[in-house]
Amino acid sequence: MTLRGLLRLDRRSDNQGTKQATEQTTEHDPEPAWIKPAATNPWYLLATIHGTHEEDRERNRLVWNRFMSKWLNPIQRKNLLDTGRYTEEELTRADKEDLNRIKKQLLERGANNQQVSEISDVQWISLSYLKFDDDVYFASPSG
Numbered sequence: 001m002t003l004r005g006l007l008r009l010d011r012r013s014d015n016q017g018t019k020q021a022t023e024q025t026t027e028h029d030p031e032p033a034w035i036k037p038a039a040t041n042p043w044y045l046l047a048t049i050h051g052t053h054e055e056d057r058e059r060n061r062l063v064w065n066r067f068m069s070k071w072l073n074p075i076q077r078k079n080l081l082d083t084g085r086y087t088e089e090e091l092t093r094a095d096k097e098d099l100n101r102i103k104k105q106l107l108e109r110g111a112n113n114q115q116v117s118e119i120s121d122v123q124w125i126s127l128s129y130l131k132f133d134d135d136v137y138f139a140s141p142s143g
Helices: 042-047 054-071 074-082 096-108 113-120
Strands: 007-013 019-023
Touching (some): 042 096, 042 113, 096 113
Antiparallel strands (some): 007 019
């Protein structure tokens, strides 16, 4: 999925109760206060920890997957490895040194201590209501 520019998320709901997104149509529309720069979202900062360029994708994915691996049980991990889409390294839990390095990078990129704590104790991941200044590419290893 590639996201570009400012998305305006209408407060109207479709039949399934999800928010409907439409592309910004004019430069003169005021930006709603509930739209925030992506760089203020700790999940975006984690997903793009090495940058937003195409050459950063593999390193970003490795950091993301190692960070998220701590929530996998052994069966889930084995099932993912059996698909052949993930490497052993990718699904190895980030160790304390990795986590400290990630925390330092997130703080350097503008996250605050509370945000870093929140992603360490994940309840849900949200990239909702964000303004993306650059193209952002999120995909599975095969896509």
